Amino acid sequence: MDHEKVNILLVDDQPAKLLAYEVILKDLGQNLVIASSGREALEVLLKTEIAVILVDVCMPELDGFELAAMIREHPRFQKTAMIFISAIQVSDIDRLRGYEMGAVDYVPVPVVPEVLRAKVKVFAELYRKTRELERLNQDLEDRVRARTAELENSTAKLRESEERRSMAIAAGKMGSWDWDWITGDWMWDEGQYRIFGVGPESFEVNPANVQALLHPDDVDQLRKAIAEFNKGTRSYETEFRIVRPDGDVRWCVGTAAATVDDSGRVMRVSGVTVDITERKRAEERQTLLAREVDHRAKNALALAQSIVRLTRADEVKAYVSAVEGRINALARVHTILSLSSWQGAELSKLIDEELAPYSLGGQIKLAGSEVQLLPATAQTLALALHELFTNSAKYGALSTRTGRLAIGWQVEDELLTLTWEETGGPLVMTPKSRGFGTRSLLASVESQLGGQARFDWRAEGLLCRLEVPLVRKTAATTAPGNFEAASSAELQRASG
Template sequence: MMDDKVNILLVDDQPAKLLAYEVILKELGENLVKASSGRAALEYLLKNDVAIILVDVCMPELDGFELAAMIREHPRFQKIAMIFISAIQVSDLDRLRGYEMGAVDYVPVPVVPEVLRAKIKVFAELYRKTRQLERLNIELEDRVRARTAELEDSHKRLLQSEQRRSLAIAAGKMGSWDWDWVNGDWMWDEGQYQILGLDPAKFELTPANIQALLHPDDVQVLHEAWANFARGAKSYETEFRIIRPNGEVRWCAATAAASTDTGGRVIRVSGVTVDITERKQAEERQNLLAREVDHRAKNALALAQSIVRLTRGENVKTYVRSVEGRINALARVHTVLSLSSWQGAKIRKLIDEELAPYLTGEQINLSGPEMQLEPTTAQTVALALHELVTNSAKYGALSALAGRLSVSWEDDAGQLRIIWVETGGPAVEKPVARGFGTRSVIASIESQLGGQAEFDWRPEGLVCRLTVPPPQRPFAAEPVSAADSHGLRCAER
């Protein structure tokens, strides 16, 4: 502050002179401090800040020159203004010595009050302004440090924000890019390079190199979008394919916006690219699943229709029981297929489902490797097994406690072979003509799957061999008519 008082130290061994200096300088309004010796002056200096020292050259013990020398040796006091007062005539050498000791001026005795006040006033104002500058410098440095800290904090937050954005973009399989419409310069972020499977250090961003990454069938779509910008469009959205350097084809969605100058001319285009390959694949799987569900629903209805129309029974009760058994067999295999999302069914699971009511004892022996059947194959095999189980429970090995059943299967170069062997049941006679159950098994395995069904009517029990070739299509063809024996015609042997 401009009205802050400064300390002026008056040093003289004569009290009268000190009083005279005090009277002369009192009207300056500063804080006048008196010291009667050099040592007293040093003690005050060590504890207080002083603007000016008015010191008598001639003092006992420690004269003015010696005091000045001691003061200048201390780092804190090197810039204090010292004015020497001398009652004797001083030579130029004395003046030189005084200046070397740090004196800023000499005042001879007798002292002219106006001259002394003027000199003290100048140095007091100089000291005050110097302190003000120092405070301003400190405040400025504080503001600079605070502003620097703010900028560093802002830069840190920006970096963190950019890192979060980069992580979000990477997690979302997104990339951003920028194209200078005027000079043709491109800028891609790391996500853009990742989507296209490129190494930023090895790929040069040129129009030719970028176009080479686009699927040939989609190049024209992007050219048209670019042409729309030239005609005044502000943004566009489109989907296209890219071909990575390793040959992998990926689907992308791009959104871009144009920046224009004051004249409305495009100067920059910025955009975001998103990898939507998984979404496209999911859509394709969904479409395929919808078609397959429709196809399988038609097949299931056709099988149910065949079962209802072609089942025979002595009476209504027998007929209903036969239809229910075969529909239940179809429902069981449908459940197995549903649990696998219609990816297929394991052969052991199908056999266990059909023989479940008879697996409590030691009547049945099952053996064979685990095999995965296609959905259509699983449906047909399950219904054929149901026919064999039903007939065995009525007339064969499963109809007697002493009867035994062995079911084995193997994978013969991609073909499924099932061997059904019954023993210990009622005596078997070879039928004169094939029963309806036998014909339904043969029809389903041979007509639907292109396989083979062989029946050996041995006296000790039936041996049936089923051979199913590997499927030729991902799912079954459209069902044939009921008259052509589509579906398993479940009837008694």
């Protein structure tokens, strides 16, 4: 699924510009679909699943704004990503109009190929992941429906055969019962007692006691079932919750069938109860997982967009290198966190991942015990370490074979202290101003994690000391899902 190609629609009335977009985007390895007018674009959309639409604002007959409005009116395309390309100076009002029409981004002309590719790639990947999640959800729904059908079939057979009821009891998830409609006597089997969490020696089966075990919000289900049988209904099925004496809440599906005399009067009602708690919990877990995946994808995209938007460089090549380095650092720590189901990451693994691109022999010395970091702390430190390694490889100890780097860390009273010490490299001079990397490092460590970052630009090499609390006590850190958004805000302040 990860390598499945998606369709990217390119809309422009000028063939030369369409050809240029094809050349720029061909390296993405996706299917590029061409439309030379808004009308042609609408025809393509009705026939093809499109992940991203790249559309020129200024076109004859139907301009980009009008096309976007028509696309958004169709329910199928209300979430399709649209990127506007404008060869004219776009005012804030024009941008606002574009966003109201459904644009997700603007690209000015002349187009910077690397920027365009980066933007399109992000939305193509988001589309692919969204479709994959939809397929997983559909698969789960199919399996739940299949399981439900099996349970319905099983309960039908249980009503017809005492032998099959006994088999259900042995399975441990079902119980059967019988209610004499005339005398009011009840009979529960072992499975029924087990589901309700009571024992025959201490629990008297009667309507009042049974109702006391029902969840207050589901009591009406019992009353409704009785009313339906009094009206002549022969069978009834419903889902309901019970609250066991120990407080445990269980989900059940109950199926009942009435036995009538020759005059049609109800004589007896028999039924089967199935404990479906695990299925319900599985559905809840899947729903939470889907929300978490969507949340993390959006937050990761927000942080990546901030990195792209705020990185500064004198030339395109340097810009691309800086952006790719920071996004790759974020991707590496995400991989580590994914392997731990987002429970945390070892500090030594973060350092090893940053060391991987370098072949430095014995230039680097590490010293420190295993330290488990929370996800938010791990992400921030990963980006901070990336900035330190990048700066050292360009200007510091790692830029020469004679340079040496010592990284040590220790934990005392829930405070992580990491020391970065460079020696043997080029002569170091205190910089006149801080670059984006240094400023973002300071902002993320100090503002995001509540720690401190100190730099000592010694002549023999940089000495940096990071102090990071491992347990945050502020309200902001109780919601790790907000990390990326908060980091984005810190990066914006760092770029000022």
